[in-house]
Amino acid sequence: MPDERERFRRWFEHGSTTDGETIPAATVILIRDGDAGVETLMLRRNSKLAFGGMWVFPGGRIDADDHEGDGDDFEAARRAAVREAQEESGLTVPVDGLVALSHWTPPPETPKRFATWFFVAPAPAGAVTIDDGEIHEHQWMAPADALARRDQGEIELAPPTWVTLHTLAPAATVSDALAIAADGVPHRFVTKIAFRDDHMVAIWDGDAGYESGDPDTVGTRHRLLMRGATWSYERDV
Numbered sequence: 412m413p414d415e416r417e418r419f420r421r422w423f424e425h426g427s428t429t430d431g432e433t434i435p436a437a438t439v440i441l442i443r444d445g446d447a448g449v450e451t452l453m454l455r456r457n458s459k460l461a462f463g464g465m466w467v468f469p470g471g472r473i474d475a476d477d478h479e480g481d482g483d484d485f486e487a488a489r490r491a492a493v494r495e496a497q498e499e500s501g502l503t504v505p506v507d508g509l510v511a512l513s514h515w516t517p518p519p520e521t522p523k524r525f526a527t528w529f530f531v532a533p534a535p536a537g538a539v540t541i542d543d544g545e546i547h548e549h550q551w552m553a554p555a556d557a558l559a560r561r562d563q564g565e566i567e568l569a570p571p572t573w574v575t576l577h578t579l580a581p582a583a584t585v586s587d588a589l590a591i592a593a594d595g596v597p598h599r600f601v602t603k604i605a606f607r608d609d610h611m612v613a614i615w616d617g618d619a620g621y622e623s624g625d626p627d628t629v630g631t632r633h634r635l636l637m638r639g640a641t642w643s644y645e646r647d648v
Contacts, residue, residue, distance in 0.1 A: 438470025
């Protein structure tokens with residue numbers, strides 16, 4: 412198994428920002444009802460790009476044109492999610508079909524920090540078309556199957572993707588998944604990373620060790636334990 416610090420570096424390599432600057436971005440989890448339950452569209456990114464080789468949802472940075480002159484960052488994120496879905500999958504997603512699920516900010520030590528809105532939306536009809544440039548492969552996967560395939564070493568997922576799939580895994584239908592996304596205010600995940608001898612821990616607000624960055628702090632838990640083939644999400648809040 413790769414060294415955990417090396418794994419962390421690989422997740423966020425290719426490009427850099429300065430002074431902790433973040434890059435606004437948006438992604439959309441496209442879902443449909445499959446024969447065995449909800450399926451989500453997963454794309455495998457070019458290994459030479461950020462999150463290279465990983466399976467992700469359609470998405471990317473928010474461009475200046477996404478603001479359309481109105482200065483509304485949230486609406487720009489929604490437009491960017493729709494645009495990226497079209498560019499990366501060939502699917503046209505109505506902007507009013509997006510439901511905000513969460514917002515993710517990577518830890519300060521990541522070379523390239525995409526501060527990303529995650530939206531959920533029903534997948535429109537039509538065939539998925541990828542460019543074989545940024546995106547090299549696509550599959551529809553049940554969230555639980557995607558998590559299992561990661562455990563088996565078949566695919567690689569970044570922590571935000573893993574937690575999102577874990578969140579949506581209980582949904583039996585598209586309606587269930589949209590209800591999960593719409594249940595309350597979108598949670599903001601500002602990640603801190605801690606290392607133990609045998610694994611890595613992503614820690615978020617609400618965890619007793621969040622402020623100190625010490626994963627051994629006793630108390631409430633909001634974290635992802637990443638032990639090689641076995642990842643587990645703990646959330647008491």
